[in-house]
Amino acid sequence: MTSTVAQASRPIPDLRYKPTRSRNIIGIALTSVAGLFSLVAVLPLFLVLSYVLYKGASKLSLDLFLLEQPAPGLEVGGISNAIQGSIIVTLIASLLAIPIGIGGGVFLAEYSRNGWFANFIRFGTNVLSGVPSIIAGVFIYSAIVSTRILFGHAYSAVAGGMALAVLMLPTVIKTTDEGLKLVSDDLRRAALGVGASRFVTTIRITLPKASRSIATGIVLSIARAAGETAPLIFTALYSPWWAEGIFNPVGSLSVLIFKFATMPYEVQNELAWAASFVLVAFILALNLVARWINTFTSR
Amino acid sequence: MTVSATTATPTTGEEICLSLENVSISYGGEEAVRNVYCAIPRGQVTAFIGPSGCGKSTVLRALNRMNDLIDNCTLSGRVVFDGADLYHPGVDPVEVRRRIGMVFQQPNPFPKSIFENIAFGARINGYTGDMDELVERSLRQAAVWDECKDKLNESGCSLSGGQQQRLCIARTIAIQPEVILMDEPCSALDPISTLKIEETMHELKKTFTIVIVTHNMQQAVRVSDRTAFFNAEAQEGGSGKVGYLVEFNETDKIFNAPTQQATYDYVSGRFG
Amino acid sequence: MPIDPNDLYRLRRRPPSEKQLDTGFHWLTVLTASTVAIVLVLILAIVFHGSLESMGLYGWRFLVTSNWNPVDDEYGALTAIYGTMVTSLVSLLIAVPLGVGTAIFITERFIPRPLREIIGLMVELLAAIPSVVLGLWAIFVLEPALRPFLTWLHVTLKDIPLFSTQPLGPGMTPAILVLVVMILPIITAISRDSLNQVPIRLRQAAYGVGSTQWSAILHVILPASISGIVGGVMLALGRAMGETMAVTMIIGNSNNFSWSLLAPGNTIAAMLANQFGEADGSQVSSLMYAAFVLILLTLVVNILAQLLVKRLSLKY
Numbered sequence: 001m002t003s004t005v006a007q008a009s010r011p012i013p014d015l016r017y018k019p020t021r022s023r024n025i026i027g028i029a030l031t032s033v034a035g036l037f038s039l040v041a042v043l044p045l046f047l048v049l050s051y052v053l054y055k056g057a058s059k060l061s062l063d064l065f066l067l068e069q070p071a072p073g074l075e076v077g078g079i080s081n082a083i084q085g086s087i088i089v090t091l092i093a094s095l096l097a098i099p100i101g102i103g104g105g106v107f108l109a110e111y112s113r114n115g116w117f118a119n120f121i122r123f124g125t126n127v128l129s130g131v132p133s134i135i136a137g138v139f140i141y142s143a144i145v146s147t148r149i150l151f152g153h154a155y156s157a158v159a160g161g162m163a164l165a166v167l168m169l170p171t172v173i174k175t176t177d178e179g180l181k182l183v184s185d186d187l188r189r190a191a192l193g194v195g196a197s198r199f200v201t202t203i204r205i206t207l208p209k210a211s212r213s214i215a216t217g218i219v220l221s222i223a224r225a226a227g228e229t230a231p232l233i234f235t236a237l238y239s240p241w242w243a244e245g246i247f248n249p250v251g252s253l254s255v256l257i258f259k260f261a262t263m264p265y266e267v268q269n270e271l272a273w274a275a276s277f278v279l280v281a282f283i284l285a286l287n288l289v290a291r292w293i294n295t296f297t298s299r
Numbered sequence: 300m301t302v303s304a305t306t307a308t309p310t311t312g313e314e315i316c317l318s319l320e321n322v323s324i325s326y327g328g329e330e331a332v333r334n335v336y337c338a339i340p341r342g343q344v345t346a347f348i349g350p351s352g353c354g355k356s357t358v359l360r361a362l363n364r365m366n367d368l369i370d371n372c373t374l375s376g377r378v379v380f381d382g383a384d385l386y387h388p389g390v391d392p393v394e395v396r397r398r399i400g401m402v403f404q405q406p407n408p409f410p411k412s413i414f415e416n417i418a419f420g421a422r423i424n425g426y427t428g429d430m431d432e433l434v435e436r437s438l439r440q441a442a443v444w445d446e447c448k449d450k451l452n453e454s455g456c457s458l459s460g461g462q463q464q465r466l467c468i469a470r471t472i473a474i475q476p477e478v479i480l481m482d483e484p485c486s487a488l489d490p491i492s493t494l495k496i497e498e499t500m501h502e503l504k505k506t507f508t509i510v511i512v513t514h515n516m517q518q519a520v521r522v523s524d525r526t527a528f529f530n531a532e533a534q535e536g537g538s539g540k541v542g543y544l545v546e547f548n549e550t551d552k553i554f555n556a557p558t559q560q561a562t563y564d565y566v567s568g569r570f571g
Numbered sequence: 572m573p574i575d576p577n578d579l580y581r582l583r584r585r586p587p588s589e590k591q592l593d594t595g596f597h598w599l600t601v602l603t604a605s606t607v608a609i610v611l612v613l614i615l616a617i618v619f620h621g622s623l624e625s626m627g628l629y630g631w632r633f634l635v636t637s638n639w640n641p642v643d644d645e646y647g648a649l650t651a652i653y654g655t656m657v658t659s660l661v662s663l664l665i666a667v668p669l670g671v672g673t674a675i676f677i678t679e680r681f682i683p684r685p686l687r688e689i690i691g692l693m694v695e696l697l698a699a700i701p702s703v704v705l706g707l708w709a710i711f712v713l714e715p716a717l718r719p720f721l722t723w724l725h726v727t728l729k730d731i732p733l734f735s736t737q738p739l740g741p742g743m744t745p746a747i748l749v750l751v752v753m754i755l756p757i758i759t760a761i762s763r764d765s766l767n768q769v770p771i772r773l774r775q776a777a778y779g780v781g782s783t784q785w786s787a788i789l790h791v792i793l794p795a796s797i798s799g800i801v802g803g804v805m806l807a808l809g810r811a812m813g814e815t816m817a818v819t820m821i822i823g824n825s826n827n828f829s830w831s832l833l834a835p836g837n838t839i840a841a842m843l844a845n846q847f848g849e850a851d852g853s854q855v856s857s858l859m860y861a862a863f864v865l866i867l868l869t870l871v872v873n874i875l876a877q878l879l880v881k882r883l884s885l886k887y
Contacts, residue, residue, distance in 0.1 A: 014394075042690055127874065131869065134813065261707045287699045394781075
C-alpha cells in the first residue's frame with residue numbers, strides 16, 4: 001500500500017442516520033417501550049397522591065388535629081388520638097432501634113469487618129430486613145403481649161414500638177455499617193496514630209464523619225416505621241381516645257386508616273382519607289428531609 | 300512505505316483522512332480544547348503528545364464521537380472524515396464508530412469468551428462470513444493468536460493485561476474500520492507488552508490509519524509518522540486550563556527541529 | 572536535658588478508666604450487634620413453638636387442604652398459600668419488565684439528566700407511600716375503575732380456570748396490581764444501581780465497536796449487571812410474599828379456594844392480620860403454622876437472593 005501516491009478521490013462516506021434501518025427501527029421501538037414503562041411506573045404516584053390530596057386536603061381543619069375520633073353515630077370528630085398515638089409509637093421505636101442499630105453498625109464497621117461473627121450478623125441483618133412486617137407483630141404479640149411481661153399489661157404503646165423497632169433495626173444497622181465504611185481508613189489510622197483509643201476514634205472521629213449519611217438512613221427508616229400498620233394491629237392495638245400512658249393501647253394513623261377504610265360509613269371513610277393525607281404529608285416531608293441531609297453531605 | 304512529504308502541511312500527494320477545522324470542545328460550558336486545526340493523513344500513524352490536561356484525549360475521542368457518551372460535552376467547528384462532517388446533525392454516531400474504531404487506555408474486554416469478544420463487534424456490524432476465520436485473522440493481526448488459540452472459549456478477562464489490550468485491538472480490527480484511534484493504549488501495561496503492541500502497530504499501519512495518544516515521547520518517536528503537540532495554558536479569568544494545538548509536523552521535525560519554543564521545551568524534557 | 576522517668580511514665584500510661592471504657596464500649600457494640608441474632612432466633616423459636624400443636628394435629632395436610640373452619644376447628648392453609656404464591660409471582664411478572672425497563676430508561680441517556688433524576692425521585696417517593704394508604708386507594712379508586720375491564724376479561728375468557736369467576740369487588744387481581752405498585756420501586760432502584768455500577772470502560776468498549784445504544788444495553792450492559800438485578804427481583808419477591816396491609820384490604824379475605832384470579836382470595840400475611848388478634852385455641856396455633864410457612868418462604872427467597880448475587884458476581 002503506497003499511501004503517498006494520490007488516489008482517485010474517495011467517495012464521501014454515507015454516515016447519515018437512516019430511520020428505516022432495521023437496527024434503528026428496533027432501537028426506536030425499544031426506546032418507546034422503555035419510555036412507556038417509565039410513564040406507567042410514575043403514574044401510580046400521581047394517581048395516589050392526587051386522590052389523597054383531593055379527598056384529604058378538603059377535610060383539613062383545626063378540629064381534625066384537636067378532637068378525638070367521633071363517637072359512634074356522631075359526625076363531629078378528628079384524628080388527634082391517632083396522631084398522638086403514631087407519634088408515641090414511632091418515638092418508642094426510634095428510641096429502641098437507633099441506639100441498638102448504631103451500636104451494631106459500629107461493631108460491624110469498626111471492630112470486626114470480616115470475622116465469622118460479623119459476617120453472621122451481617123447475614124442476619126439482611127435476613128431480618130426481609131422478615132415480613134406482620135411477622136414482627138406476631139412475634140411481639142407472642143413474646144410481650146400475650147405473656148403480659150410488661151408489668152402485667154397486654155396491648156400497649158411500648159409493645160407497638162418494639163414491633164416497629166424490629167423492622168427499623170436492620171435498616172439502621174446497615175446504614176451505619178455502610179456509612180462508616182465510607183470513612184477513609186487514613187482518617188482512622190490518623191486518630192489511632194496519635195494514640196486515641198478505638199472508643200474515642202469512633203465517637204469523636206468516624207461517627208461524626210459518617211453522621212450525615214447515617215442520619216439520612218435513620219430518617220428514612222423513621223418515615224418507613226411511621227407508615228407501618230401490620231405490626232401494630234395486635235401490639236399497640238387501637239384506642240379511640242387519647243393515650244393513657246405508654247403501657248396502654250394507643251391509636252395510630254395507619255391503624256385508623258385500616259379500620260375506617262373498611263367501615264360502611266361516610267364519616268369514617270372521609271376521616272380515613274384525611275388521616276392518609278396527614279400521614280403521607282408527614283412521610284414525604286421526612287423523605288425530603290433525608291434527601292436534603294444527603295445533598296448536604298455531598299457538598 | 301515511502302514518506303516523501305517534508306513540509307508542515309501535507310503535500311498534495313498525500314490524502315487527508317480526518318481533518319479538524321477550528322474544533323473547540325467544552326464540558327458543560329467550560330472550554331477544554333480550543334481552535335484546533337489538524338489534517339490527519341491516510342495510511343500513517345499520527346501521534347498526539349502533550350502534558351496531561353492538554354486535551355489530547357478529548358480531541359481523540361471527538362474523532363469518533365465517543366464524547367457523545369459524556370453528558371453536556373459540546374463541540375464547535377468541523378471534523379471532516381473523507382469529506383463528510385462527523386458532527387452534521389443528520390449523522391448517526393454508530394455509523395461513525397463502525398468506520399473509526401477505538402482502543403482505550405484500560406484494556407476493556409467484554410466479560411464474554413475470547414471468541415465472542417471478536418465476534419460480537421463483527422456480528423453487529425453485519426459480518427456474515429466465516430466467523431472462525433475472522434477471529435483467527437484478527438487475533439493474528441493483533442499478534443495475540445498464539446496465546447489465545449487454545450482458549451478461545453475462556454473469558455477475555457482471564458488474559459493478562461497486555462494480552463487483553465491486544466485482544467481489544469483484535470476486536471477493533473475485526474470490525475474492519477478505516478481508522479483506529481488509540482488512547483494511551485500502553486499506559487497500563489508492562490514494558491514487554493508495550494513493545495509487542497508497538498510491533499503490532501507497525502503491521503497495522505499497512506492497513507489502517509492510526510491516531511494514537513501517548514504521553515511517552517519515546518513511543519511517539521518509535522511508532523508515528525507525524526506528531527501533534529498539544530499544550531495547555533491557564534485561562535485568563537477562567538478557572539481551568541484550556542488545551543490547544545501547538546505544532547503538527549512530521550515526527551522527525553517535531554523532535555529534532557521544532558519551530559515552537561514550547562515544543563522544544565517539552566520534547567527536550569524541560570517540562571511535562 | 573535530663574528527663575524525669577516518672578514524667579515519661581505518666582505520658583505513656585493510659586488511665587485504667589479509659590481502658591475500661593474502651594473495652595466496655597467494644598462489648599456494648601457486640602451486645603447490640605447480637606440483638607439482631609437474638610431477635611431472629613426468638614422469632615423463629617416462638618413461631619415454631621406456637622405452631623407445634625397445629626403441626627401435630629394436621630401435619631402436611633395443613634399445606635394441601637383448603638378447609639379453614641374455626642367452628643369445627645378444622646384448618647388447612649392451601650387457599651392462603653396459593654394466594655401468597657400467585658399474587659407475588661404474577662405481580663413480579665408484571666413488575667420486572669416495568670421496573671427494569673424504567674431503570675434502563677433513566678440510566679442510559681435517552682432523556683436529559685434532570686428529567687431522569689426526576690423520574691428516579693418519583694419512583695423512590697412511590698416506595699415511601701404507606702401500604703395502608705395504597706390499600707385505601709385500591710378500595711375506593713383502583714378496584715371500581717378496574718371492574719369493567721375484569722368483567723370483560725371474565726366474559727371473554729371464562730373457560731380458563733384463572734378467569735372463571737365473576738369479579739364482584741375485592742379479589743386477587745386488584746391485590747396483584749397493588750403489589751406491582753409496591754415492588755416496582757424496589758426493582759427499579761436496585762436495577763438502576765446495578766446498571767450505574769457497570770464500569771464506563773465496558774460501555775466504551777461496546778460503543779467503540781459500533782454498537783447501537785440498544786445492542787450495547789442488551790448485549791453488554793444488562794449481562795454485566797444481571798447479578799444485582801436478579802438479587803433485586805428476589806428481594807422484591809420476598810417483599811411481595813410478606814406484604815400485608817394493602818393486600819388485606821383489597822384481596823377479599825376469602826378462605827374458599829378458587830383458581831380464579833378474579834375471585835376473592837387470601838394470603839398468609841392477610842390471614843394473620845385479620846384473624847390473629849381474635850383467634851383462640853388451635854386457630855392461634857394454625858395461624859402460627861401459617862406464619863412459620865411464610866417465614867420459611869421469605870427466608871428461602873432472601874437467602875437465595877444473597878447467594879445468587881454472590882455466585883453471579885463471581886462470573887465477571
